[in-house]
Amino acid sequence: MLNKILYADSGADNAQDMLKILLELPATKNSQVTVLRVISPKTTEEESAAQEQAESKIEELITKLGIDRGKVSNRVEEGEAKTTVLKVAQEIDASLIIMGSRGLGKLQSILSNSVSQYVFQLTERSMLLVKDDIYVKKLKRVMVAIDKSPAASYALDVTLAMLQGYKDAEILLTRVNPDLDSNLALSKEDMENNPILAPAIAKVKRMGIDYQCLVTGGRPAQKICSLAEARNIDLLVLGSPERRPSIAKNLPDIERLLGSSLSDYIRIKAPCPVLLARQEEA
Missing domain, CATH: 3.40.50.620 (HUPs)
Structure with missing residues (x-):
């Protein structure tokens, strides 16, 4: 990859x-x-x-x-x-x-x-x-934003491929559910059993990479950035699907240029480098 x-x-x-x-x-x-x-x-x-x-x-x-x-x-x-x-x-x-x-x-x-x-x-x-204004560090804490989308699954695949054979990093599998209270405190067991995170956890375990789970509520883009700062994340990875039809490849998409998507917000606001994973169409 x-x-x-x-x-x-x-x-x-x-x-x-x-x-x-x-x-x-x-x-x-x-x-x-x-x-x-x-x-x-x-x-x-x-x-x-x-x-x-x-x-x-x-x-x-x-x-x-x-x-x-x-x-x-x-x-x-x-x-x-x-x-x-x-x-x-x-x-x-x-x-x-x-x-x-x-x-x-x-x-x-x-x-x-x-x-x-x-x-x-x-x-x-x-x-x-x-x-330009962030401090770049060796990869110790890598956060992957997880939801039910194929893009998020691909982002995790990219992360696991990148960290293969590297034993110094820990992956933080992060699920922000806008339907949950942002102040809700879930137990480690509850987070491990989260149905959205379960497939991701299984993938990480197969690779033998250390991990933690983070499940919380709130507005996903803002919460992901605040968690990245609070957890001192070295690299943030999220799926960023290419949604534009081929006919529009050469035309500016004003809504996305104005920063309305989660990817736009995070790439601007995140306190660390951001890897936006995109799976090319076959």
């Missing part, structure tokens, strides 16, 4: 740190990494200098992170960053896109021409977004 990773490098330290942490996992030992830098269209002489500078920056990053050069490809592309990331992800058939994000909210993302917002809106691929 992480066979081909596209890292869109903007020079952000947080995103670079997240890439390094991800590449240290046993599950990514054989992953191929493409490091992409996008340059603006220029005159021939300026373009040559910009190309050389971008290639130099990529080489510095590879050295800094200690990436095995046998598993990394350099890409310097001319064009607009947001459309170029989408194009390269398609060309290499990326299973995961890693990007930095300013964490801009709603209309602000549109008005500021946010690259990560645009890519999130239009890609069918899983994305790992790392905001």
